[in-house]
Amino acid sequence: MFINLFFSVRASLEPNCPKQLRIFFWYPIVGCIISILIILNKLGFIPRDINYVTNKISLLFHFTFLGFIFYKIDYINRNKKIKYIIFILDVLLVFIIYADIKQGTTSSFAIANGCLFCFSLYYFYKIILLSPTQNITNDPIFIAVCGIFLGTGLVLPFSIMHKYFLVFQIPFDTMMFFGCFLATGYLIMNFCFLKSMICITRHN
């Protein structure tokens, strides 16, 4: 996350940085804050409830911010419909998050990641349809979307299954292990973001 922050700040200063990724450094900034809060929570400096609420708010940011990348990609969002979809889903997420906080569930998590996963699929569908003129493997947007696709795709099935894990009374330690393992999905996503930022800086 911290390395990502360094590279995304550097990349945003590059003249050839795509407009979709120009403000990308905000994502690792929020990520870093959340990580610090989690560490503080583990150390006992912050109550668990506050940490839970901040996590949920960061989810809203995670969805809105990454959705905004898709909104900014002109060739998949010609009529700007995604803007309305993101807005509607944001409002919906606020209610679901509220319900989640009250009931201790993770539906908001599944919905946010599911939507981002669908946006990624839509992006892939669009790039296959478009006339291919650039080298896709060096395209920062493509790499970033691959990160979103892998990260959300890995986390999604488990976040959907979460309430069934609770029903089947899976031990807390095992659940903790699942949670930690799922974090690798986000790790892969951040690696892809990092690669994307490196691609921007290397282009110069």
Place this chain on the structure above:
Amino acid sequence: MYNPTQLIFLFIIIFTVLFLLLSLFIVFIIYRYKQKQNAHHQALQSIAVAHENAILQAQIEVQEQTFINISREIHDNVGQKLALVKLQLISVQNNHQVELDETINTIGNAITDLRDISRTMSADIILANGFVPAIEFEVQQLNKTALFTTSFEVKGEAVFLEGKRELILFRIVQEALQNVVKHANATVVKILVDFNPENMAVSITDNGQGFNPNTYNGQGIKNMQARAKMIDGFCEILSSDQEGTVLKIIVPLQVAAGTEN
């Protein structure tokens, strides 16, 4: 209660399979994209080649039309006028016998030269007589300069190419001979036309100063090669400094389907 170790094991397997599936999907997208990109590049290349051919075709047509116009003008206008002047001079010959004889000779030579130029330029004459007689005529023209020792040889049974192809091939040979006259500093020029069952090969060999085809940057050779390509053939140049030049054009007798413009 479930066995935690089994659960963790199962979880890791599912996670890994999922990761592999998602990665495979990305690889598939990249593969499809690259496939489409290659097709796109090929399409662009073929458009560029077609465009280049169309330009060349237009250039050849314009050039042929210009040649026809000049040829007609020489034959119908300048040639006629000179012939008239010659007749007029013959009619007043008695008074200034010697001077007029010289003038009449000069005009006679000019008329013959003009007819030769007209004949060389005219596509109709080339098409009517065929490739071999047209080359023979060019060789005669070269001989008239008395600067070259020429030889012209035809091997195999002469075959008529489709009109336009024959004309384009003739223009390539004509340009090659002009290059020999202008740039080669040669004394010997050999022309060989070899008819094979599948193709015909024309080679023009001179003993001139030669050149390095790899460093040569002129448009003339490129034009000849482009023209040869237009008629499904190819034009090869073998030369080096002070070693003379061999220009070889190979043209298939049958045109590949869809390549003839």
